[in-house]
Amino acid sequence: MFKAGSVILSPGWACGLHADWTSLTECVPQYFPLTNITRRYFYITMLREPVARYLSEWKHVARGATWDTSYLLCNGKKYDYTFCWAGENWSGVPLSEFMNCSTNMANNRQTYMLADLKKIGCDGSGMSFATAGKVMLESAKKNLQEMVFFGLTERQKATQFLFENSFNLKFNIDFFDRNDTYASSVNETEDIIHKIRQLNALDVDLYEYAVKLFNERLNQTLRFSKS
Secondary structure, X not given: OEEEOOEEEOOOOOOOOOOOHHHHHHHHHHHOOOOOOOOOXXXXXXXXXXHHHHHHHHHHHHOOOOOOOOEEEEOOEEEEOOOOOOOOOOOOOOHHHHHHOOOOOOOOHHHHHHOOHXXXXXXXOOOOHHHHHHHHHHHHHHHHHHOOOEEEOOOHHHHHHHHHHHHOOOOOOOOOOOOOOOHHHXXXXXXXXXXXXXXXXXXXXXXXXXXXXXXXXXXXXXXHHHO
């Protein structure tokens, strides 16, 4: 997206606003002409510590941001999301209200975004929350493990190193680690933090797995680069 004068120009969202793994893998091949060339698609992602990510999304929503045009594309069908607010947006929402919405897509968003949702019938209907959650978590871990690259928001320098070595590319400007985010400015009680971790238990598990896998890849790449 870029600005031309006072007009914001955007190429649009070909596979939906902030498309997830399920939507992307179903949508992206449609945008390339049929040829005899076998294409290999690389899906990459960044993960963030779940509590910080959740608080950041809350602050973003409280400033008036929405994803009201987003949808899930799964098995050739579009699924619309149920939003927590009425009207144009959820501007000014208190954290307590944000946490109390049972249909809030902020809960376990990273697991949901990385999982193959076809494994839960796209919308999870007919499955308990616990069962659907277990299936999504296992799928998200598998998809993450099969990605040629993923990064961690909290470790920008190491992420740059892995990206450059994965794709044999070099950034013109070096990344740097930073802690001055919107989430870092939020001072909540231990009780609130505990409740956020409970709401995002799948993401907490996924992030722990991601950190372990990230460190394994980093160490392996460091050893290879020194040999």
